[in-house]
Amino acid sequence: GESVGLHLPTLSVQEGDNSIINCAYSNSASDYFIWYKQESGKGPQFIIDIRSNMDKRQGQRVTVLLNKTVKHLSLQIAATQPGDSAVYFCAETYTGRRALTFGSGTRLQVQP
Amino acid sequence: DTAVSQTPKYLVTQMGNDKSIKCEQNLGHDTMYWYKQDSKKFLKIMFSYNNKELIINETVPNRFSPKSPDKAHLNLHINSLELGDSAVYFCASSQKQGQPQHFGDGTRLSIL
Numbered sequence: 723g724e725s726v727g728l729h730l731p732t733l734s735v736q737e738g739d740n741s742i743i744n745c746a747y748s749n750s751a752s753d754y755f756i757w758y759k760q761e762s763g764k765g766p767q768f769i770i771d772i773r774s775n776m777d778k779r780q781g782q783r784v785t786v787l788l789n790k791t792v793k794h795l796s797l798q799i800a801a802t803q804p805g806d807s808a809v810y811f812c813a814e815t816y817t818g819r820r821a822l823t824f825g826s827g828t829r830l831q832v833q834p
Numbered sequence: 835d836t837a838v839s840q841t842p843k844y845l846v847t848q849m850g851n852d853k854s855i856k857c858e859q860n861l862g863h864d865t866m867y868w869y870k871q872d873s874k875k876f877l878k879i880m881f882s883y884n885n886k887e888l889i890i891n892e893t894v895p896n897r898f899s900p901k902s903p904d905k906a907h908l909n910l911h912i913n914s915l916e917l918g919d920s921a922v923y924f925c926a927s928s929q930k931q932g933q934p935q936h937f938g939d940g941t942r943l944s945i946l
Contacts, residue, residue: 730874763939763940764939765937766924821867821879821890822879823879826875
């Protein structure tokens with residue numbers, strides 16, 4: 723998702739549902755991608771990463787999908803829980819560059 | 835055990851003052867970073883150091899001067915603070931390029 727105006731795009735889901743958060747990137751040279759979760763008052767926390775030689779990677783309750791053709795990344799969270807409520811960022815980088823370029827973030831709200 | 839720790843957590847000061855933020859990581863990582871997060875939650879790289887050497891300086895004003903006394907510490911000194919410097923500043927570290935960065939919990943800088 724992309725920011726509109728002053729507000730982060732927000733995804734609101736019911737507890738127990740699956741969530742899908744999307745991210746578009748622009749640099750075709752990017753070869754390493756990370757999803758971060760940021761809770762209020764905290765720093766970004768690593769969730770899962772994927773390299774460009776893969777198109778899918780699974781973790782515990784999370785799956786990242788990478789479509790290099792359309793430069794799109796998604797994070798799927800299974801059985802979303804209230805503790806998953808946070809702002810989620812995708813980040814990208816490429817070989818030789820040590821810094822990350824962050825996407826604009828998506829706020830996930832989980833309704834009990 | 836805090837992996838990446840920043841001090842202070844909050845910093846409120848007057849325009850024109852000089853202030854410093856400190857960062858320490860106990861992960862044994864070679865690379866450290868400073869990021870700035872604005873009011874729209876957008877995260878942007880400012881500096882990156884690898885083994886005490888500056889490797890990235892992303893068009894940050896000269897008023898910002900990072901200093902790395904050893905590879906476990908990266909401090910940020912800011913001269914002549916301006917209203918636009920109000921933001922949350924995050925320190926991060928990583929072992930090497932292509933591996934996840936670990937973030938501190940941020941320093942919220944407010945300029946009066």
